[in-house]
Amino acid sequence: MYTKRLLINITSSIVSFLVSMGINFVLTPYIVETVGKEAYGFVGLANNFVSYAQLITLALNALAIRFITIKIHEEDMEGANQYFTSVVLANIFISTVLIIPATMIIIWINQLIKVPIDILKDVQMLWALVFLNFLINTVTSTFSIATFATNRLDLSSLRSIESNFLRVGILLGLFIIFEPHIWYLGIASLICTLFIFVTDMHYKKKLLSGLKVKVKYFDFKIVRELVKSGIWSVITKLGQILSDGLDLLITNIFIDPTAMGVLAIAKTVPTAVMGLIMTVSNVFSPQLTIHYAQDNTKALVEELKRAMKISGFFTNIALGTLIGLGMTFYTLWVPGENIGLIQILSIITLCAHLVGGVINSLFGIFNITNKLKVNSYVILGMGILNTTIVFILLETTSLGILAVAGVSAITSIIKNLTFTPIYVAKCLSIPKDSFYPLITRYIAASLMIIGVAYGIGSTISQYSWISLIIGGIFCGLAGIVVNYFLLFNKDERSQGIKKVKEIIRKQHV
Template sequence: MGNKRELTINMAASLIQFTINIGIGFCLSPFVVSKLGAEAYGYVGLANNIISYVSLLTIALDSVAGRFITIAYHQGEKEKAERYFSSTFMADCLIALVVAVVAIPVTFNLEHLINIAPHLVDDVKMLFAFLFVQFIITSVSTVLTVATFITNKLYLSSLANTGFSIVRLVVMMVFFGFLPPMVMYVGLGSLCGTFLTVLLNYRYTRRLTPELILRKDAISWPLVREMLSSGMWNVVIKLQQVISFGLKLLVANLMINPYKMGMMSIAQTVPSMVSGLMGTISGLFYPAQTRYFAQGRVTELVYDMKFGMRMCGFFTVVITTVTCVLGKEFFLLWQPGQDPKMLYLLMLITMMGFLVSGAATTLQNVPLIVNKLKTYSISWLLFSITSLPLTWILIKFTPLDIYAVAIVPTALEVLANVTFVPIYASTILKVSNWTFYPVYLQYVASTVLSLTVCIGIKHLLHISSKTWVAFFISAVIYTAIASIITLLTLLGNRERNDLWDIIKRKLHLKVT
């Protein structure tokens, strides 16, 4: 009962955060593009991608620290949890120092490393400087986010992230409104939002887990090595993601041109948000799944995995359907003056990866829960290692141009999520290799059916979406249709009953 109540609150907060971020992103992006132009806006996405490369230095520790602290905490070893906590903080401080030493010369010599228009050099350098400082502050304070994970109060993290988005918006609007337009305001807004997030996470830690205190005498370098030995394989996974997706804008910048890099950056806005939602929804199940594994309750863990796959898939199917059906109209309204066909095709190619990843995202938690990351990470790396040469070949020898940059990572993602992820998850959980494939089939069927019905209705009824009012009315209609289809075809009886019980409890009705 408690788990379902926590899941309800966490999921509601996550969806509210997602909705706010979507609203801010959709309103802010065209505003910034209109002020700066597509080329300048492209450097925002490029800077964030480069920051993701730098995060390889911290992910080995931070990706597993929460697991080690949580398991020690729930096993009653509060002193050991505190040692993990303090050790993680000190190690992150040292890593942040290394990042600062490297970031300073990189920022000062940025125009020699990437293509930057002469009139944007100083502005882009300041953008990178603000984002590097943000990364350093975030790295040092990452351990403070573990409190909401330990207590399964992830809705508080959603509130903190919502605060980040609002502060970022306010800062950017003030600077763009009263000063000459500059791309560095985006970085400054993110930095200001980060200060609020750190403050809130500190308060959460003190309130939820007062036993976890940063103490110098609790620092243990052997514990840091223990966590690094486990988390180093997450670096390989992150490297795979960088190769497959993070290099998109850099490849576009170096091999095509900055303008098309900017178009790619704009087109990735919706897929990035959907991908973030998938990670958030699947992450809501992670605390309970970790507890099930620690207690040896494999049957409950497998059921929770399937439930997580279906719930994550439910939202992904609905959003993907609406986005694909209304994508052309959306870009015409959202980015007037840009090439809507190019933007739509680039977005559509990336969204095709969600045909399977919406169900697979939850399964990607399994190797971390079981602490068997080596084979998983190496296999993913092998899947993606061919991304760069394949992209280069398509750019050089086919007319695909910028579309090649989107096609290759998406195709590799689909291949890996279909052939490897479910089988490996089944293997390390010691269940049948076909355990999770029925959910896959239901998920794909739900997606195809939802798209077919919505596209058919659009062409049959000639529904217009040429104004924002008509667009939102159409979006509501297609959302309702896709939701009903997905509810009936993706969720099983048990999942529908559980979901209905959650809704009834939320409405304070009696559960029979």
């Protein structure tokens, strides 16, 4: 039953990701052409500022779903209600307070960053909507607990698919009917957040009808407990921001808005690849949390390794294909831009995700085991080192945005290859080298897929969407074969063949 549920969750999550990717694929060049790359760069920068604001809310929310899920599976609904109510009411208070600094940032935005005067009002409107969306999402995000705690992520994926189509409908309607403005992106995001909240409420009532917000359940001790545990997530987030979350801001201040726009375009597809990694990895989070709640370490480790393999399987195929066919893709996708520079920046950014494809599943263990302190300090230290090196290179070299993008990639790779797998093993009380055989096979498979993709890309002599699609199909097939033999062991390959035969047999029944 669990295998069937896992397959449904993975399939629905990937479909949701592909729909989102497809929509961004179509909309991004249209928006860049309509409002300009400088204006488009401020969309990514606004989202980065939201990530800075999340430092304030993260301490409370980082482990909220973990604690609630564990209480539910311990069959302690009163305890689950206390955590749920305490988080929701505390989020309402925090969001109300944050209205003041958000308003000040929007009013004096041109004093903080470089904004061309001709798009100042548009950028202010965009940021107002983005911040409002953030505040509403802060209050409502905890209601997503129902699909997580019951391991029904297929429902949340369906909701994401619906919201993505809603977003594209709103954007196309606004851009076609009215004069183009960049702040339409903010309107679309805000409406989609409200839609997701309504569906989350529906799923909570359907799947966890006993979970309610009642003032009598509020307990300040729980808020303090969550903040005390979550403060390490804040430190981790700060380190991540220093590592790569300041890229657009540094480029805006130390170079110019045009360079920021180029970097934003270059980071669009790699960010989508990171979205794929997160999408697949998150499918396993509910079951990993359940195994931990049931004190079943052996099952947890087996599930974790399965998550690493499946996440890596999808990631290195997407990553390798993009690297190999990047020049063709960007020439067709954003013609007229500096394709060579965009491709270089894209590859640099993707390199940071090469190891991330298999490592990302490990990050959740810090939250699940509530052992965040050491990881937080390491990430913060790497973030400080990253930012320091970037500033030194900007002052002493002519690397420009190559330094901004490149340093974060290198520091990320070093941390993920050295610290993360060893410390996760320690958190689970298993041998420190437990994950390295799998990581080694994944890297070997990834490098081989990239090599094959480069070979296929070099055969494309005339850029066209048809040649790109054909090349992508061959890259995908090659990636499947390489992963089949290098990433999975003999037993897993046998089980995979057995599953395929069962599916084929059912199709003929």
